[in-house]
Amino acid sequence: MTFASLLAVDWPWASWPWWADTSVKMVFAIVAVLIPAGGTVYLYLFKMVSFMQSRLGPMEAGPYGSMQLLAELGKNVQKEDIFPEKADRWVFALAPYVVLMSTFLLAVVVPFGPQAQFTNLDTGVYFALAVSSVSVVGILMAGWASASKYSLLGGLRAAGQLIAYELPLILAVVGVVIQAGTLNLQEIVAAQNQQEIFGWGGIGNPFILTQGLGFLIFMIAVQAELTQGPFDMPVAESELVSGYMTEYSGFRFLMFFIGEFATANIFAFLGSVLFLGGWALPPFVTDLLGIEWDSPWMNVIGPGVMFTKMLLITFVIYWVRFTYPRFREDQLQKFAWKVLIPLSLVNIAITGALKVAF
Amino acid sequence: MTDTTDAPEEAEVVDEARTALLEAITDEWGDAIVDHHLIPGKDLWIRVTSEAFGDTADYLRDRQRFRYFNWLSAVDWMPSPFGRSMDAEVDKLISAKAGEAVEEEEAEEAGTGYAGGDTRFQVIARVNNLTTLLGVTVKADVPDDSLTVGTWTKAFPGSDWHEREMFEMYGISFAGHPGLRNLYLPGDFEGHPMRKDFPLLARIVKPWPGIVDVEPMPPLANSLSPDGETPGGESADAPSTTNPGDSQ
Amino acid sequence: MTAVSDRRQLAYIAAQAADARVNVELEAEGMTLNIGPQHPATHGTLRIVARLDGEQVIEADPIMGYMHRGYEKLTEVRTYPQVTTLINRIDWLGSFANEVPFILAAEQLMDVEAPPRAQHIRTILFELARIANVTLFLGDMGVQLGAVTPVFYAFRDREHVLNQIEAATGGRFHPNFDRIGGLKDDLPAGWIEETKKSLKEIRKFCDQMDDLIVGNEIFQARTRGIGVIPADVGLSYGLSGANIRASGVDWDLRRDNPVGLVYDKVDWKVWTHPDGDSFARYWVRLQEVRESCNIVEQLLDTIPSGPVMAKVPRIIKVPEGEAYIETENPLGVMGYYVVSKGGLNPFRVKIRSASFSNMSISPWLLKGAYVPDVITILASLYFILGDIDR
Secondary structure (H helix, E strand, C coil): HHHHHHHCCHHHHCCHHHHHHHHHHHHHHHHHCCCCCCCCHHHHHHHHHHHCCCCCCCCCCCCCHCCHHHHHHHHHHHHHCCCCCCCCHHHHHHHHHHHHHHHHHHHHHHHHHCCCCCCCCCCHHHHHHHHCHHHHHHHHHHHHHHCCCCHHHHHHHHHHHHHHHHHHHHHHHHHHHHHHCCCCHHHHHHHHHHCCCCCEEHHHHHHHHHHHHHHHHHHHHHHHHHCCCCCHHHHHHCCCCCHHHCCCCHHHHHHHHHHHHHHHHHHHHHHHHHHHCCCCCCCHHHHHCCCCCCCCCCHHHHHHHHHHHHHHHHHHHHHHCCCCCEEEEEHHHHHHHHHHHHHHHHHHHHHHHHHHCC | CCCCCCCCHCCCCCHHHHHHHHHHHCCCCCCCCCEEECCCEEEEEEEEECCCCHHHHHHHHHHCCCCCEEEEEECCCCCCCCCCCCCCCHHHHHHHHCCCCHHHHCCCCCCCCCCCCCEEEEEEEEEECCCCCEEEEEEEEEECCCCCCECCCCCCCCHHHHHHHHHHHCCCCEECCCCCCCCCCCCCCCCCCCCCCCCCHHHHHHCCCHHCCCCCCCHHHHHHHHCCCCCCCCCCCCCCCCCCCCCC | CCCCCHHHHHHHHHHHHHHHHHHCCCCCCCCCECCCCCCCCHHCCEEEEEEECCEEEEEEEECCCCCCHHHHHCCCCCCCCHHHHHHCCCCCCCCCHHHHHHHHHHHHHCCCCCCHHHHHHHHHHHHHHHHHHHHHHHHHHHHHCCHHHHHHHHHHHHHHHHHHHHHHHHCCCCCEEECCCCEEECCCHHHHHHHHHHHHHHHHHHHHHHHHHHHHHHHHHHCCCCCCCCCCHHCCCCCHHHHHHHHCCCCHHHHHHHCCCCHHCCCCCCCCCCCCHHHHHHHHHHHHHHHHHHHHHHHCCCCCCCCEEEEEECCCEEEEEEEEEEECCCCCCEEEEEEEECCCCCCEEEEEHHHHHCCCHHHHHHHHCEEHHHHHHHHHHCCCHHHHHH
C-alpha cells in the first residue's frame, strides 16, 4: 500500500529547516485550536443550547445559520476599539493575548496521533497543567486594568476560583499518572491501549473505567477552570455583568471569547487523552482493520477519533453549563477545598495501594 | 364627635366591628381625635390633631394591634389655580354635555373630604389589623406655617420611603425622620410637583390635544385595504360615502 | 410610648455588626459599587448604591425615579375612563390587575356594582394576569442565579396565557378592558375551552420549574437562609403578597377581603411558608401559580349568564367622596385612594403599589449581604420598576 508506506517514512518536516517546520506547526496549531472551537461553538452554543431552550438559534446566516460564526467575527472585528478612560492601556490591551496564549500553549502537548503532535514532552501532563494556569494572569490583568469595579471583583473572583480548582484538577490527574506510570501523554495513550481488563484487551483499558472518580473530579475542575456554569461566578452576567470582560468589546472581546471556548476544547482533548484512550482506536477495531495500533494511518484517523471524543466531553460541559444555577463564591471554594480535594486524595491513595498490590 | 355616618339609606347597615373599633379608639385616644367618618361595611376614617399624628402610629400598632403598615400619603386640598385650563378640549365638551359650567370652577372652594380638615395639606396614612382584617385611614392636618408633622418611622420603618416621597412631592416635613431627602426627584429639583399650584408642564407647554390629534373616523364600510378593495369581500357596492379623492 | 421594640432592635443588628467589624478591622471606607441604573439584575432602571467591604454590603441605598412618570399627577387631569390607560402601565406584566382596584374604587364612589357575569370574568382575567406575571418571575429567578434555560421556558409558556388575554381583551400587555360598571366586551366564542388548554400548559410549566429549580441543590444552597424577613419586620415595612406570605403571615386579600371579585365562590387555598427566605418566596409563588390555575378552572365552569355592563351614565361623573380599595395583585397589595370632588376628574389618586413597599425593606435586608446574595434577594423580592416608580 503506497500511501501507507508514504506515511511510514520519516515525516517530511523532520528534514526541513526550522522555520519551515515551525510555520507548518503554527498553521496546524491554529487549525487544531480554532476549527474545533468554531465547530463546538456553532454546534453546541448556538444550536444545541437553542434546542434545549425551545428556540431555534441563528437561522439567517447560511443554511441553519452555519455561517453565523463568520458574521460574529465580522461584527466584532468592525467594532470600535474602546479603551476605558482610566484603563491601564498596555495591560488592558495585552490581557486577552495572555489568555489566548495559555490556550495555545496547552495545545502544544496534546497528541493527535502517534506522530501527529506538536511536541512530545516527557512531562506532558505536568506542562499542560502548568500552562493552563497562565490564563489566571491574563484574567487578573484584565480585571485590574479595566479600571472598573465590576471587572475588579470579577478578576479577583476568577483568580481565587482558578487557583482553588487547579489543585483538584492536578490531583485528579495524579491517579492516571500513577496508573500509567508516566507523565508523557503519548505513553499514557499507549498504556490505555495496551493494558487489559481482567485479561481481555478488546477495548484496552481506558482509565475512565478505573479512574471514574478521577474523571468526575477532572470534569468538575475543568468546568470551574473554564468559568462555565455552575462555576461562572467570575463572569456572572446577572450580577457582575461579565466580570473581567465587562469593559472589553470588539476584537479584544473576541479574543477572550475564543480563549474561553478553545480552552474548553483543549481541556476536552486532554480529558480524552487522559481518560478515554486518546487518539488510539480500541484494539479490537485495529485488529479488524488489520493495522497496528500505532500504525502511521493513525496520524490520519487519530485526529478524527480525538475530535469525536472531544465532542462528547464538550457536550457534557455545555449541557451542565446551561442547566445549573451558579454557586456562590464561598460555596464554590468550600466545594473545592472540602469535597473535591479530599475526594481526589482518597482516589490517589486507593490507586496507589492497588498499584502496589497488583 | 359628630355623627358623620353616611347617607341615610345605608344607615341600617350595622358594622359592629368597625363601630366597636371606633369606640375603643375614641375612648383611649379621645384627646387626639378631632373627627371621624364611618361608612358601614366599607371603611373607617379618623382624623387626629397634627401634634398627635406621630404618636398615633405607636398607639394603633401597640394598643389596637394594627401591625401592618399600608401606606402614607398626603392631599393638597387647594383647588387647582389653573382651573380647567389644563383640560383637553374634549373634556370641556364633555363637561358642557354633562351640564357643568366650565367657567364656574373658579368658585370652587377648598374641600375637606371625609372627617373634615382645616388646612391646605393633610397627611393620610393607612394601617391594617391582620387579625380582625380591618383597616383604618388616619388623617391629620398639616399646620400651614410649619408644614411639619410627626414621623411614623419610629413605629413603622416602612414609612421611611413614603415620607420621603411626601417630602419631595408636597414639601411636608416629618419631625424625627432619620434622613429626609428626595426619593424620586434629583436633589436639586425645585418645587413640589404634587402641589396643586405646580403646573403640569406637559400641558402648559403644549395644549393637551385630546381628541384633536385623533384622525376622523372613516365612514363605515369604507375601510379600504391598500389596493382599494373592501375587506368584506367582492361586494364592493358599499354605500357611496366613499371619499372620491381616495379611490384610484 | 413603648420602649424600643424588638422590631427596631432587629433592624439595627445587621448595621451594628457591620459597622463594628469595619471599625475594628481597618476603619477603611469600603468600595462604593453602583448597581444600576443599567444593570441586568434590576430589570429596569433601579440603582442601588452599595458600600462594600470586600464582597459584603455594608450599606445599600436604592435610588429610584429614573422612570417616574407622575401618574398620580396625571390622573388629576384625566377623566375617570381615561385613567385606566395610564394605570395599565404600572405593573406592566400583569396589567389587567392594575385596572381592577381603581375601577372598584370608582364604582364604590358612584355606588354602582358590576353585574355578576362581569365580576366573574374580571376575576378570571385578574388571575390570568397573575399567572402571566408570576410565570415570568419563576423563570427569571433562575436566570438571576445563573440558570439560563428556565427563563426561556417561562417566556414560551407565558405566551399561552397572554394569547388568551389577547383573545378576550385585544391587548397582550395593556388590555384597558375594565370599565366602570362592568367590562368592555363579553368573552369571545370558544375562549373557555382554549383557556383550559392553556392552563394545562401552565401546570406543566410549574412541574418543570419544580424539577429544574426548586429541586436543584445549588438553587437551594443559594436561596435557603438568604434574605430572611421575620414576619413582624415584614409587616412594619408594609410587605405584601407572596413576600409576606413566605414569612408565614397567612393574609391574602383575595380570601380576606374580596371586594368586587368572586373568590368566595371558589374552593382554594392560601399558601404560606414559615421560613421567610428567598427560597420560601420562590416556593410560595410557584404554588400560587398552581392555585391560580385551580381558581380559573373552577371559575370557567361557573360563569353566570347575563350582561357584562351595568347601567351607568355615558359621561362618568363621580360624586364627592373618598374611597380606598385594595386587591391582591400579582406583586402584592395594590390599592387606589381616590378623592373625588364631584367632577369628571379625580381630585387626588394615591396609588399604593406593591413593589414600592416591598422594595422599601431592601436597605434593611441588604445590609450585611454578599454581592451575589444582593441579586438573589432583589430577584426574590420580585419588583417591577413601573410599580416602584409609578
